[in-house]
Amino acid sequence: MTIAATYGTxxxxxxxxxxRKAVIASTIGTAIEWYDFFLYxxxxxxxxxxxxxxxxxxxTATLAASELISLDLSxxxxxxxxxxxxxxxxxxxxx
Numbered sequence: 197m198t199i200a201a202t203y204g205t206x207x208x209x210x211x212x213x214x215x216r217k218a219v220i221a222s223t224i225g226t227a228i229e230w231y232d233f234f235l236y237x238x239x240x241x242x243x244x245x246x247x248x249x250x251x252x253x254x255x256t257a258t259l260a261a262s263e264l265i266s267l268d269l270s271x272x273x274x275x276x277x278x279x280x281x282x283x284x285x286x287x288x289x290x291x
Contacts, residue, residue, distance in 0.1 A: 233269070240265050 206214065244264065245257030252260065 233265070236268070237262075237265055
């Protein structure tokens with residue numbers, strides 16, 4: 197079973213408007229994500245080492261807290277890929 201989709205063509209002004217909305221939305225999303233990781237990184241360096249690793253020396257605690265950030269970043273980057281793979285597999289099974 198194939199699914200056919202038709203899309204209407206946009207005029208130049210509509211295309212420009214849609215493109216502008218997409219650029220603004222992705223800029224806002226990127227700024228929010230950057231700010232989130234900036235705050236988390238600052239907290240990891242200043243607070244999380246002492247809070248989560250109190251029995252370690254300060255350098256080891258800070259490095260361990262920074263490792264938490266790298267795990268978070270890698271999870272944030274791999275989640276869309278695994279989600280897309282799961283959705284593609286689910287769609288293939290429904291056929």
